[in-house]
Amino acid sequence: KQEVTQIPAALSVPEGENLVLNCSFTDSAIYNLQWFRQDPGKGLTSLLLIQSSQREQTSGRLNASLDKSSGRSTLYIAASQPGDSATYLCAVSYNDMRFGAGTRLTVKP
């Protein structure tokens, strides 16, 4: 059974810092891995999707990497801003989509 874990559960950083969020999964048989952002009480916004054959994807200040063999993905956020404050979720897809519990990020001005 696929288990997805995100570390840390919460993170607080000053504005301008570069940061890394971690996601690990137990079964390397995946089609893709997706990173989402969720603001309190709201739906999810897709940030990056990495297919199982890819190693990384980039969008603006965000970079996501995937190491399928070790069951790990990282989301790198450069030059963090207060507007980046949200919960970040990773999800792996195979027969269905399995989510981690998320990392709650606070960026302080």
Place this chain on the structure above:
Amino acid sequence: DAGVTQSPTHLIKTRGQQVTLRCSPKSGHDTVSWYQQALGQGPQFIFQYYEEEERQRGNFPDRFSGHQFPNYSSELNVNALLLGDSALYLCASSGVGERDTDTQYFGPGTRLTVL
């Protein structure tokens, strides 16, 4: 172009009642998935509909059922509500017309409270 829309926004029910939640996918999408998100947890997959058929199902009891209409919109029905069904219910759509057909687009959710 409207994204994924869900109704209602909030709903309060009592134990034992039945509820229907509705979802309209993003224009051009033909696949709809439903998720349950309890407070402080990641979403859990309920089921997915494609071509009006349930294509995949997560580990949810038969009290949870769904339907997809010819226009690709979808309903989630929950019977015999329990206190533990209180959660944010999210709908996501995907499909042709996107650069990456695997990317799921989520609606704002329906907050269900069972008293």
